[in-house]
Amino acid sequence: MGVHDDQSVYKFTVPASLIPESLFRLGCGLVNPEISNESVERELLSGQFRRQIPAQDWLERCSGNLTHPYNRMAKGAQKTIRSYTSEELKTRLIAFFNENYSANLLKLAIVDSRSLDELEKLVAAHFGSMRNLSINQLKISTHPYEGTLMGVKVRSNCLSLGRKLYMVFPLPEQTKLHLTSPDMLVSYLINNRCKGSISDCLERRHLSTNVFGQLVNRGSVGFDSYCVTVFHQNKELEMAESENKIITIVFRYLAMLRQIGPLEWLYNTFRVERRKGQTFDDENSSTGPRWKLNPLQYYCDQLLECHMQRYPLESLFTARYALPEYSPRAITDFLEFLKPDNCKVFVSGFGTDESHMCTFLSPDGKLCCEPDGPNFCSMEKLKPELIATCSAAWPSSSCEFDTELKLPKQNLFLCSDFSLRPDETTDQQPQGPRLLRFEAGPHTPAARFWFQQDNRLQTPIVFISVDLVTSPEPLVTDCASSVMLDIFVVLLVDQLNSLESQAKQVDLRLKVSRSKQGIQVCCSGYRQPLPSLVAAALSRIFELKITEHAFRKARRKISALEAQKTHKTDLCKSQLAMLLNSACSWHWSYQDKRVAINETTLESFMIFVQRFSSQIQLSSQPQRLVSEDEDEEDKRTDAAVAVMSLWSRISLAEDEEVVEESSALQQTLQEEQDQQQKQQIPRQLFAEILVYGNATAKDAEAASQIILNALPSPTQRTTETTFEAVRRRVYLLPSGSHHVLS
CATH class of the missing domain: 3.30.830.10 (Metalloenzyme, LuxS/M16 peptidase-like)
Structure with missing residues (x-):
């Protein structure tokens, strides 16, 4: 129970089975309370009428207008409750009840799993006989500080x-x-x-x-x-x-x-x-785990009391x-x-x-x-x-603080439209995402676009995934290539780390992971800024710069992750991955992957990246190659070794002092590129784009154009049938999605 200056609040938390009995007891107390000498003496002994006011609250009352009703307890009363006899207190309590307890002032909220009809019957049965005196709600029109000294x-x-x-x-x-x-x-x-x-x-x-x-x-x-x-x-x-x-x-x-x-x-x-x-998934939520477990209970404990007094019924949950x-x-x-x-x-x-x-x-x-x-x-x-x-x-030039005070920085991915889009779903639409057709020019990357509108959850959230794979040969053919793809994804994760943090500030999520034959970029959040976030992530991926230190760091990270796995968990994940048609990295044993990690060098990794793209170009820039013996020094200096611009440009460094060391790597990469040209293997990227959630077909088409503009233009288009097995309608999320196995 809470007693304020102008209201009394009765709050109970009971098991669901005791809701009827609790309403019966509360109804009896409010409709026809027992006010006798014995009950008054019992409450006096309990001491529950005492209140502890914080010192700051008390100081506010003392410094305010002492004639104001809010400040009446600023100083101790000359005659307190204990100065009255039980009979006098009973008389005063009955008079207070008759003057203030009226049905038109009663506001009742019940949180229970019963239907609304059942709860209405319970409330009508126990509170329907309460008298209605048509009393106006107590409202103080002046502030307690009015008429006092300010500043x-x-x-x-x-x-x-x-x-x-x-x-x-x-x-x-x-x-x-x-x-x-x-x-x-x-x-x-x-x-x-x-x-x-x-x-x-x-x-x-x-x-x-x-x-x-x-x-x-x-x-x-x-x-x-x-x-x-x-x-x-x-x-x-x-x-x-x-x-x-x-x-x-x-x-x-x-x-x-x-x-x-x-x-x-x-x-x-x-x-x-x-x-x-x-939200339910924010690990750093200031409201703590209690909000995540039962947000309605947290709301009822902290806000419902104030909202019931101040706001209309239709704004009870949405106010503020x-x-x-x-x-x-x-x-x-x-x-x-x-x-x-x-x-x-x-x-x-x-x-x-x-x-x-x-x-x-x-x-x-x-x-x-x-x-x-x-x-x-x-x-x-x-x-x-x-x-x-x-x-x-x-x-002001005379104030030293003015040069330091600043507003927060504006986030580029800030949302300004939280509205729900109109429902476009029909009974004739197939189950799962549907393939959308859009006009593709000669320089448009090879892509297929899938879309499904959310007509069930009705939230302002959209999910976008972009799967990037190569054609015509599969990228992952053995354990070594699977390990290299894992290393490549680790480098991409580090590249997108700052962008992911920037997105999280405005309640967006960004993840990059490996799929069966490539990489996948997944974003979720509000509809309006999400396509720009995906495009920014793809642009950063294409501008990736790799140093030997970064490569070794990624390789060590993969090695540490694999070392944590036992044979039993490795076997279970492999079986589960095959059932879900998930990433191939779990199809090889731990021993094979450990050997592949140890045998992976910067040279073999760069050749793998070249196989991933047919648009590899070499350029010379003064950099320094670091040997294995200088690995610890690498951690401190992070000296650049090679610069790669993925799919659109990849450049390796060479220095005049280390031309002999870098020329071998350049020659190997050039031979690999020449061999592909002789074999006439038309490698290119193919994008599978999925938009799901609070969006219309036009919204999805606009998002696809933004995403396609961030992808490199292919040298040769690929027919759609080449990638027919990449996605089927029955799958909502792409194969290998990090949402499937994390």
């Missing part, structure tokens, strides 16, 4: 706030802004820890370890407050000076936001971050989450409230124990630490020079 620093006389500094701004009620929630955008920027953020600027000066801004919900409707909490590292001798620096940095950041003004891409970044924080509206005016208006002359700063008293956070016990009005003297706190106006610095236009 002040409130310092407690004896209370410790636990190494925290609070900056509180009074606001009008923000309930009607739940579709855009400008306070959440400001909180996202204040809480950000990127370079140029408030946290970064404070940490550089060893002033703070963390900053946190949020809209404060005091359980009251009619007014709101916004609070910036700074976890400081002040020393007592420098306490006042450090506090002023913290205040200045926060206000200079807010001045920067006002000067730059609303930016739609910044709002979309916040929207993505908001959605990303409430979906955020469908971008309102520059609302953001501008909100920032105007966050100024020095509309703020109270709350700090600990000098000489207090900062490791301890004080509390105020209600209704007795007792503090955990007694003050020295009659005054509980002191209030001082912020210095004029401090207010002038905080209020100056941004940027």
Whole structure:
């Protein structure tokens, strides 16, 4: 049970089998409660009516308007509950119940697996007889700070706030802004820890370890407050000076936001971050494992109570989450409230124990630490020079912090459209993805394009995979070529590592893995930026540069992975791979793969890459080849050995001092290329592209063109029948997908 200034909340978590009995007991207590002398004495003995108010909350009430209803508990009552007799308390409780408990104010939420009809019958049976007095909801139209001094620093006389500094701004009620929630955008920027953020600027000066801004919900409707909490590292001798620096940095950041003004891409970044924080697969989710196990339970525990009081029923789950509206005016208006002359700063008293956070016990009005003297706190106006610095236009040459404070960088793969696409599915469509036809020019890479719209899950997510294989001969013919393909994929993973991190920041996923006869690039996320992410990944693959150090590092990684496998697991994975028609790397024994790894050299690996592509060109650039004896030195210097541009260009290095060492490798590669030309083997890439999810056929065709533009043009087109066995309709995911076996 939770008691607030204007509402009482009853919360129960019981087994599903006890839901009917729990509703019966709760209904009896709300419809016809037992209020007798015995029940009053029983509750007095339990002591559950006591409340512990945090010191910061108590200081806010003390510094506010003491005639305001919200601040009535700022000081201890002259006559407390224990001063009344049981009969007097019973009379007061009955009067309170008769005045405030009405059916039109009751809001009930039940989370259960029963049908809606069953739950409605239970609620009607137990709560249907509750009287309706048509009482208006209690709403306080004025703020508790109204009529008090603003732009002040409130310092407690004896209370410790636990190494925290609070900056509180009074606001009008923000309930009607739940579709855009400008306070959440400001909180996202204040809480950000990127370079140029408030946290970064404070940490550089060893002033703070963390900053946190949020809209404060005091359980009251009619007014709101916004609070910036700074976890400081002040020393007592420098306490006042450090506090002023913290205040200045926060206000200079807010001045920067006002000067730059609303930016739609910044709002979309916040929207993505908001959605990303409430997903099931994010390992670093700030909400922790409890949200992943039961997101509805987490929502009910943390948000449902406030949402039921403030928002209409149709917005109960989407308020302050979906955020469908971008309102520059609302953001501008909100920032105007966050100024020095509309703020109270709350700090600990000098000489207090900062490791301890004080509390105020209600209704007795007792503090955990007694003050020295009659005054509980002191209030001082912020210095004029401090207010002038905080209020100056941004940027100001007189303020050293303005050159450090910056906005987060814009992500190139940011989504701005989270809408669901219209359903185009029909009963005549075949099961699984369907083959789409599109016009292909003479320079278009050989490709087939598959598409299936999601008409079941109804999420804004799209999955795109690109399988790249060669023709006409298979790439993997033995254990050695399979190992080389594994090494090649490891190099590609390292090449795409930074791009994968950039995509993850905006809730997109990027993976590159090996398939049966080539490589596969898989992306998932929001529809709008996904084709550009796939194209960027393919472009980076084609610009891959290989050094001897990188090759040896990849080979060691493959060797370490294979060494971890036992014969039993190797046999099980091999059998499972054959059943799923998955990657060939599991079809050979561990002993064969270990021998193949040890025998793989840079020369044989480059020849394998040349077999993978018919567009190999050699070029000379001054580089240095590193011998096996210098492997440890390689780890520190990462000296370049060979530069390869995959499929479109591959270049090897040579240096005037090591011409004799590199010429042998170049000659071998040239002989391999000449031999292929004599045999007239028309090797080229073939792409299998799949789009599945929240997209229409036109969206998929547009995505295919973006992806095809990132692929190299072939020298000769390949007929579709050559690759007829690469994909069948019954398979949704490509053969060898990392989603099948990870």
